[in-house]
Amino acid sequence: MLVEEVEYTSVEEALAWGVTRWQQGRYFEAHECLEDVWHATEAGESRFWQGVIQVAVTYVHHQRGNPDGVVSTVGKALPKLAHVPDHHHGIDVAGLRRWLEAASSTQREHPGRDLEPPSLGLGQDGAWLHPTPTTTPLGRRGTTHRGNLR
Numbered sequence: 001m002l003v004e005e006v007e008y009t010s011v012e013e014a015l016a017w018g019v020t021r022w023q024q025g026r027y028f029e030a031h032e033c034l035e036d037v038w039h040a041t042e043a044g045e046s047r048f049w050q051g052v053i054q055v056a057v058t059y060v061h062h063q064r065g066n067p068d069g070v071v072s073t074v075g076k077a078l079p080k081l082a083h084v085p086d087h088h089h090g091i092d093v094a095g096l097r098r099w100l101e102a103a104s105s106t107q108r109e110h111p112g113r114d115l116e117p118p119s120l121g122l123g124q125d126g127a128w129l130h131p132t133p134t135t136t137p138l139g140r141r142g143t144t145h146r147g148n149l150r
Contacts, residue, residue, distance in 0.1 A: 008033075010137055010138060011036065011040040012129060014033050014036040015034070018037065019122070019126065019127050027057075027063065028060050031053050034049065037049050037129070040136060040138060051084070055096050055100060057073050058073040058074055058100065061073055068107075070103055070107040071104050071108055074100045081097050082097070089127055090123050091120050092122070096118060102115075
């Protein structure tokens with residue numbers, strides 16, 4: 001159950017909330033915030049953000065004791081991150097790919113074995129949408145979005 005409702009008005013704020021939740025180990029909430037980033041990005045970046053979200057979902061499956069869900073979601077995430085540079089938008093994509101491969105292998109060979117949580121491997125500037133500061137209104141559904149947090 002989610003215990004905190006967040007409200008944000010820009011894609012950058014959604015990203016900041018998503019990163020914060022990720023770093024707190026709240027992967028379900030992180031994925032909810034990052035979905036707003038994904039839906040607001042340009043077509044060329046959409047697959048990247050969807051892949052990052054699927055990393056969070058992979059760990060949610062693990063937290064819920066679903067090794068088959070881990071393996072299945074890895075199979076969806078890896079292709080989306082396969083052709084992304086090793087470091088993209090401040091995120092260590094190569095590290096995410098390694099984590100996904102290890103998570104899938106572990107859960108196939110030893111279902112239910114504990115996994116280290118995935119790290120975004122952020123550089124000192126953190127995650128970003130644009131290399132220069134900007135504010136991108138959410139505009140999703142035409143209104144301020146409350147972050148899907150219930």
